[in-house]
Amino acid sequence: xxxxxxxxxxxxxxxxxxxxxxxxxxxxxxxxxxxxxxxxxxxxxxxxxxxxxxxxxxxxxxxxxxxxxxxxxxxxxxxxxxxxxxxxxxxxxxxxxxxxxxxxxxxxxxxxxxxxxxxxxxxxxxxxxxxxxxxxxxxxxxxxxxxxxxxxxxxxxxxxxxxxxxxxxxxxxxxxxxxxxxxxxxxxxxxxxxxxxxxxxxxxxxxxxxxxxxxxxxxxxxxxxxxxxxxxxxxxxxxxxxxxxxxxxxxxxxxxxxxxxx
Amino acid sequence: xxxxxxxxxxxxxxxxxxxxxxxxxxxxxxxxxxxxxxxxxxxxxxxxxxxxxxxxxxxxxxxxxxxxxxxxxxxxxxxxxxxxxxxxxxxxxxxxxxxxxxxxxxxxxxxxxxxxxxxxxxxxxxxxxxxxxxxxxxxxxxxxxxxxxxxxxxxxxxxxxxxxxxxxxxxxxxxxxxxxxxxxxxxxxxxxxxxxxxxxxxxxxxxxxxxxx
Numbered sequence: 001x002x003x004x005x006x007x008x009x010x011x012x013x014x015x016x017x018x019x020x021x022x023x024x025x026x027x028x029x030x031x032x033x034x035x036x037x038x039x040x041x042x043x044x045x046x047x048x049x050x051x052x053x054x055x056x057x058x059x060x061x062x063x064x065x066x067x068x069x070x071x072x073x074x075x076x077x078x079x080x081x082x083x084x085x086x087x088x089x090x091x092x093x094x095x096x097x098x099x100x101x102x103x104x105x106x107x108x109x110x111x112x113x114x115x116x117x118x119x120x121x122x123x124x125x126x127x128x129x130x131x132x133x134x135x136x137x138x139x140x141x142x143x144x145x146x147x148x149x150x151x152x153x154x155x156x157x158x159x160x161x162x163x164x165x166x167x168x169x170x171x172x173x174x175x176x177x178x179x180x181x182x183x184x185x186x187x188x189x190x191x192x193x194x195x196x197x198x199x200x201x202x203x204x205x206x207x208x209x210x211x212x213x214x215x216x217x218x219x220x221x222x223x224x225x226x227x228x229x230x231x232x233x234x235x236x237x238x239x240x241x242x243x244x245x246x247x248x249x250x251x252x253x254x255x256x257x258x259x260x261x262x
Numbered sequence: 263x264x265x266x267x268x269x270x271x272x273x274x275x276x277x278x279x280x281x282x283x284x285x286x287x288x289x290x291x292x293x294x295x296x297x298x299x300x301x302x303x304x305x306x307x308x309x310x311x312x313x314x315x316x317x318x319x320x321x322x323x324x325x326x327x328x329x330x331x332x333x334x335x336x337x338x339x340x341x342x343x344x345x346x347x348x349x350x351x352x353x354x355x356x357x358x359x360x361x362x363x364x365x366x367x368x369x370x371x372x373x374x375x376x377x378x379x380x381x382x383x384x385x386x387x388x389x390x391x392x393x394x395x396x397x398x399x400x401x402x403x404x405x406x407x408x409x410x411x412x413x414x415x416x417x418x419x420x421x422x423x424x425x426x427x428x429x430x431x432x433x434x435x436x437x438x439x440x441x442x443x444x445x446x447x448x449x450x451x452x453x454x455x456x457x458x459x460x461x462x463x464x465x466x467x468x469x470x471x472x473x474x475x
Contacts, residue, residue, distance in 0.1 A: 162354040165316050166419070167343035167371040176365075251335030252317035 003211055054128070063122045070108075070131045074100045077135045081240075085147040091259045095243030096142070103235035104134050107228050115224055133204065133225055134232045137189065141233035142240055145185030149241055150248070152177050153255055160255070170245070170253040178241060185237045189230050196226070267330055269294050269423065269452055270315070274324035277310050284310050287324070290471050297446050297453045299462055302473035308456045309350055312425050316342060343371045346416035350427040350456070352408040359403075359411055360396040366415060378418045385414045388444070390437060405432035413441065426455040435461070 006014075018040065025033045057069065078097040082089045108131050112121040121127070153160060156177070163173035196202055197219075205222040209215055248259050268291035277285040284307035292298045300308050313319040314326060317338035326333040328341050355362040367376040386393055389410040395403070400411065409432045416424065424445060430438040438461060445453045446467040455462060463470065 156353075158349065158351045158353050159355055161316070161318055162347075162349055163366070163369075165342055165345075165347040165349070166366055166369065166415075168369040169339075172369045250320075252320070252338050254318060 054124075057124045057128060061120075061124045063120070066122045066124045066127050069128055070104070071101065073132060073135055074104060077139045080139060081143050081146065084143050085150070086261050087146070087150060088259055088261050091247050092146070092244060095247065096146070096240050099236050099239035099243055100135070100138070100142070102239055103138060103232045104131055106235065107134060107232040111224060111228050130225065130228065134228055137229040138233040138236045140188060141185040142236050144188070145181045145237035146240055146244075148184045149177055149181035150255075150259070152180060154257075154260065157255065164253055170249060173253070174245075181241065182234070182237055186230070186233060189226075189233055193226055193230070196222070202226075268292055268327070269296075269329060270454070271327040271330075272311070272324070273326070275314070275321060275326060276323035277307070277314070277319065278322060285473075288471070288473070289324075292452060292454055292469075294452055295449055296469060297465075297467045298455070299465075299468035299470045300454070300456045300473060301463055301470050302458060304458050306474045308458075308473055309427055312347065312349075312427055312454075312456065315345070315425065316347065344421060345423045345425050346419045346421040347425045348409075348412045348416045348427060348429045350431070352405060352412070354408075354412065355400050357400060358397055359400050362400050363396075363415060363418075367418070372419065375418060375420055381418060382414065385417055389413060389441075406434075409433060422450050423452045424454065426453065428457055428459075429455070430457070430459065430462075 021036060022033060024030070025036060057065065075097065078093055078100055081096050081100075082092045085092070108127060109121055111130060112118045112123070112126055116126060118126060153174070160173055160177070164170070202222050204225055205215075205218045208218040208221060213221075248256055250256055270292040272288055272290050275285055275288050276283065290298075300311055302308050310319060314321055315328075315333060317333070317335070321333070328337060331337050333341065355366075363382075364376070366372060367378070383393060386395070391407065391410055391414075395407065395411070400408065403411065409429060413429060416426075426445070430441055433441065438459075442462060442465060445451065445455070446465055455468070457463075462468065
């Protein structure tokens, strides 16, 4: 069956459903009406722009443009991570960016080369789209992981220093905090995987089925994507913590207090 | 090592935090096997001496030598492997005591002392602790119990330089004197203790460095 087109009139009809959240916001005086309007408008404009951009990206399908676009997305993701955690932008932006680049590019190239076996491994339809999905998902894990690691360490400075005083190396003394942070960073993806297909149908799979793909092929893509997200989040969190150690600890192995923005 | 060479040399050491002077131009030596007491009122910055020795604070004026070498970012890793430190702050770990001890003895440098069951039982008995304490959550222990667990860990390390920061502040008098005696009666041990307790001051074995008035 052909996927039915959604006309502008249909989109406007769909927008009528927004009456419900807006009415709730006004009725219960949630104070969110202005931010709701702003969010809806932003979503529509951003998606139209990206739709337009992706259309040309697919037509050009130029390796340089595709890679540049992905690196730009990684830059924006990095800015988002460092902006959301209570740590100084200048200290974290570069290590986080390198960690994201390494994690996303490695997993992406693995998928396009060995799993999908594409002729062009930087084909826009896969490289940019899957790359964007990986970034969006590992972004959340990375924010949780980094925030957890440094705030936990700051709260437990005495415990950490006691381990150093016992003769532990920095890595040995950091291990419990690292394990804890990695666990909390991966928890959302683990929970999503465990409930997928029963509690909810994932967006990508639903989109492919709506686009006319067979459900069996759609679930195979979904499995590939989830495993890729799991791997890239793990790599990104590990590398971000590893790359920031050099700048966040002094030569005596002590956590620098000036890395915190608050 | 030259016999006359001090183990630790504090030379004109000064430390200031936010315009207030914590340590002002202090000099003293500690020799191998010596028992040294840093004595003074609570809250005047005695702990800073240990924080400097362990590299937790950076020295601002003067210098500290350990076995004739400056305490710096290279030597600090050796110092930490050679001293047994008991901190005044009792929040040093979590979870069941036996797991906490197991973790602390899993590091490259402490792993060789991980087979310590007999010694552990002896120390628990010496410090009036029941072995059931090993199964309890460290965070739920009383201050006195935590202090005794930290002393046990320090003694299990089998090191001969002790940095003891108010280690008897939560112990009853009888046990406190037993612990003080234990540390002063071993001639091979170098003991550097911080206290504001007069029972430590009464022991003639200590060279006393008075801080403040």
